[in-house]
Amino acid sequence: MTSGHPDVQARAPVLFTKLQVPPPRPRLVERARLAVALDGVWQGRIFLVSAPAGFGKTTLLVEWAHQHRGQVAWLSLDAADDDPLRFWSYVVTALQQVQPDVGAAALAVLRAPQPAPVAAFLPTLLNDLAALPENIALVLDDYHLIEAPAIHEALADLLEHSPPNFHLVLAARAEPPLPLARLRARAQLAELHAADLCFDAQEAAAFLRDLMGLQLRGEHVAALAASTEGCCKPFLGSSRSRPRPSWLRSARI
Numbered sequence: 001m002t003s004g005h006p007d008v009q010a011r012a013p014v015l016f017t018k019l020q021v022p023p024p025r026p027r028l029v030e031r032a033r034l035a036v037a038l039d040g041v042w043q044g045r046i047f048l049v050s051a052p053a054g055f056g057k058t059t060l061l062v063e064w065a066h067q068h069r070g071q072v073a074w075l076s077l078d079a080a081d082d083d084p085l086r087f088w089s090y091v092v093t094a095l096q097q098v099q100p101d102v103g104a105a106a107l108a109v110l111r112a113p114q115p116a117p118v119a120a121f122l123p124t125l126l127n128d129l130a131a132l133p134e135n136i137a138l139v140l141d142d143y144h145l146i147e148a149p150a151i152h153e154a155l156a157d158l159l160e161h162s163p164p165n166f167h168l169v170l171a172a173r174a175e176p177p178l179p180l181a182r183l184r185a186r187a188q189l190a191e192l193h194a195a196d197l198c199f200d201a202q203e204a205a206a207f208l209r210d211l212m213g214l215q216l217r218g219e220h221v222a223a224l225a226a227s228t229e230g231c232c233k234p235f236l237g238s239s240r241s242r243p244r245p246s247w248l249r250s251a252r253i
Contacts, residue, residue, distance in 0.1 A: 130163035
């Protein structure tokens, strides 16, 4: 929930670090299959990456965004963005980091002394996007922090009428309250979930040996990957996790 008057929220100074793609993390496991899947962003209207905390959603999208510089706008959401005027002001400003001429009229409406409803600026924003000569993607990271029904409804309208060169990427801890079933039926939605983000056997081996420094034999890597379904956190996490097998307890880090 937001605090303060919504007009004040919308007119607060823009924090441009929220609009910058975070730097890639060092020493990552190469995940070529997910990179290929993410290139499906350009084929539909929305790409959803949905999984609980700790599954590497942001890390994955950061790597992908850095590979498509100039085409990807980024917005790291926080709880204060759960206000329609502030949310859409940030969305338009994020798009302008990639395409400076997009959304000027929409932003003027949002920053007017008496802001108009979303329906008043959304058509102008959509027209600006449609006029672009190339594809543009907007990543909204941590979308689970958005709860305002008005934002979900307006985003659904944006998706319903978006031009084919605009693509929305959402990262969230749960599926957002958007018309996902309809988008799936129209083949306009691609998605990755927790099961997709878990390591396969090759990725698990790279993580355990190269990043964690565990000296494990091949059969032990396979056993650990299988028992955790590719999610090694239960074995490598807190003491409250289930007991580690003896060969992992004795592994040298």
